[in-house]
Amino acid sequence: MGQLIAAIDEGRTLTQERKRPDLAARLDSAKKKLDSRTVTAVVVGEFKRGKSTLVNALLQTAVCPVDADIVTAVPTLVRYGERPGLTAYRQANPGQDPVGFPAPLNQIAQLVSESSEGPEEGRLQSVTVEVPHRMLRSGLSLLDTPGVGGLDSVHGQLTLAALSAADAILFVTDAAQELTAPELEFLQTAVSRCPAAAVVITKTDLYGHWRRIVELNTSHLATAGIDLPIIPVSSFLRLRAAQRPELNQESGFAPLVEFLATAVVVPGTTRAAATIAQEVDFVATQLAQESDAERVVLSKPQSRPEVLSKLTKARDQAAGLTAAGATWQQTLSDGIADLVADVEHDLQSRLRTVMRDVETIIDQGDPNETWGDTEVWLRRQVAVAGVANRDLLIERARDLGERVAEAFDLEAGTEVEVELSQFSTDLEQLELASVSTLSMPGGRLASLMMAGRTGIFVPMIVFSLGSLFLPVIAVAGVAATLGAGIGGKLLKDERKRQRTYRQQQAKGAVRRYVDEVAFVMNKDTRDSLRKTQRQLRDDFQERAGLIHRSAAAALTAADRTAKLPPAEQTARAAELSLEGNRLRSLRSGLREVAMAGARPAIGAAAGIGVGAVAHQVIDDDQVDDDD
Structure with missing residues (x-):
């Protein structure tokens, strides 16, 4: 597959010659990533x-x-596959990664239009279709x-x-x-x-x-x-x-x-090729360390003790990278703890702002009339806050990856990919109280009947007592006026009381909803950062192990070569010269891929240039038109 594939193959040959199956496995992993690039x-x-x-x-x-x-x-993700196929991804339990289940292609219409949860199968998250196109x-x-x-x-x-x-x-x-x-x-x-x-x-x-x-x-x-x-x-x-x-x-x-x-x-494939090139260059660096150590002890026999001493020190330093108390380990652990605290504080701050704004909106109207619009506004603002918080999480996690790489003393750090669950699904599942739950117990009619009864009862007492001393007609007029005034005042106060009650209930419902959002997102933040921490830890730990084994192998090889008879040293020097040329050529080609952006061919054994890639995709399309 062009220059990068040739570099991987050459690197694998060198790892076999150096008896480094650990580095060969690293190259195999890089090859798989290249083949599965999307x-x-x-x-x-x-x-x-x-x-x-x-x-x-x-x-x-x-x-x-x-x-x-x-x-x-x-x-619905449509990607390449040797054979047509369909996989449905369902989330059986909240907080867990979706699980893929194969399904017949003729069921895709039912799957992609599905909107309800299957109690046994779980909620559908996505569908992947493979097509040999x-x-x-x-x-x-x-x-x-x-x-x-x-x-x-x-x-x-x-x-x-x-x-x-x-x-x-x-x-x-x-x-x-x-x-x-x-x-x-x-x-x-x-x-x-x-x-x-x-x-x-x-x-x-x-x-x-x-x-x-x-x-x-x-x-x-x-x-x-x-x-x-x-x-x-x-x-x-x-x-x-x-x-x-x-x-x-x-x-x-x-x-x-x-x-x-x-x-x-x-x-896209240029970026993927550059990432893989860095990985292959890391392997080449480990191989060159062993080869360089042998050449030095052969070219400068008088400095062999000093060289071996330096190699011993390098081996011991590399061993320190694998220790639990290594600087990069502490940087990672402290960085994750700080990141969790900062991201949770950021989310809390954003949600508090949303809370203040929505309470102001609730105070300005009657939830009985405005709750629908308020709910739409609230859900959107919560989503905006959640998206901004996720952006901060991803940005800060990448910064942490760079700091860990710096503490590890790598020229190129590991690319950090924060695995986030589809929190859109989580937010959509969170319920906000309906408008019917905001009213006072007994309903509006019961409260109005109570106010009306009070408005009638007071005038009746006035009429009964006043008729003993005043004409019936005059008492009736006074009672009616008094009843109307009292009744109107009571009805007005009752409506105000009910509105205040609904506003309080609405604020309580909003507060519960926002608290639930914070709970769900903070849980997901912690889960995501734990995954990120494991990703960084495992990758750098593997690198540390490879570096330590390379340093130990370089020391062993240098010591072994220094003890060879003169004739064998001459032959070994010639072999090392050829190996050095191969490594220099290999690393030079990798630098070209990483910096010039040369990309591997698509589905071909021979290499093609970047410009040819576009033409191949277009030509493939024209072939489809002619089929």
Whole structure:
């Protein structure tokens, strides 16, 4: 697979010659990561904009269900597989990772539109479909997301949070209307999280004025300061092009395929190649340490005692890296503890601000009339606070990884990937009290009847006593006036009392809801950071073990070589010279991959350049059109 694959193969040969199966296993792991690399393009947009149809049209395969009565309810990931297959991921218990279950492909419509929880199987989290398609063989994966249901809604905010892990965004709208203000606001935030993005305007075959919509959207994006390509397409014509290839150009999909190839696949796989190159270079460094030690004792016989002393010291220092009290271990442990405290404090601060704002809103109105709007606003603000808190968690965790790497004294630290549960599901499951639970016991009618009875009872007493001394007509008038005044005052006070009661109940409901959100998110924060801590600990611990074994092997090899007879030393020096050349060539090639961004070929044994990658993806697409 080009330069990087050749480097891995050469490195493995060297590890076998040096009898280092531990380093060979490291290379095998790097090879697996390279083979399983993925570049994910997330398809987002409002409901019924043609997202699922767009995915089907790209692949010219009926993967995602697109029936008029079906609304995608769970994320559907479409990726490459040697054979067609479907896996449904369900969360059996809260707080646990979803478990995958194979399912027949003909059940995908039922699965992706599922919205209820199965009490026995658990809540459906996502669906993965594997398709043996040429375009996906490049590592490209397409994630068809549920409609965001209002881009400024809770779902829209949570979708934005997920885009940080995406390699590219395809924002789908249709030619029925121009971009709205919420869509533009969503795009501004989305691009800040994932710069590789494009606006795809679907259904150009249905709306004759689609060119005018493209012009308006271009103007809107320019005004908003958003520099994104706009790609108008007809999924219907693209699907028909499978039988009539001449329709492919008219469908407008060629620019979209080129965008995916050049702006998504190439950069994504370049980053993956650079990461793998660093891993292989680490192995090459360990091999070079042993080779260099032998060459030094052969080239400078007079300094052998000093060299062996330095190698002994290096071995002892490397042994210290594996100890529980190593500096990097302390940095990691203290950093995780500080990070948990800071992230929880940040969340608490954000939620307290939300609480103050929502209490002000409740005080300004009657929850009986405004609770629906208040609930929508509250859920969105809680989602915004949660997303911001997650962003802080990820950023600080990456900083911690760099500090641990620095304490470990590595030139390139381990890339930190914080494993977060889909807290969108957790938040959606949290219930907020309904408006019916905010009223006083007995209901509004009982309170009004009590006030009315009091308003009638007082005038009756006045009438009974006053009729003994005054004319009946005069007493009746006074009683009626008094009853009306007292009754009106009582009714007004009762309505105010009920409103105050509902406001207090609403504040209590909000407080319980926010407390539940904090409980769920703090639990997830701790779980995520524990996973991150284990990830960093295990990786650096493995590196420490490899470094220690390399230092010990270098000392042993240097001591052994120093004791060889002169003739054997000469032969060994020649062998080491050749090995040194191989290692220098190997590391030089790795630097080129890491810095110049050369990427491995897609599905080919021979190497191809970066430019050829894009052409291969596009050529594969044209082959599909001709099939």
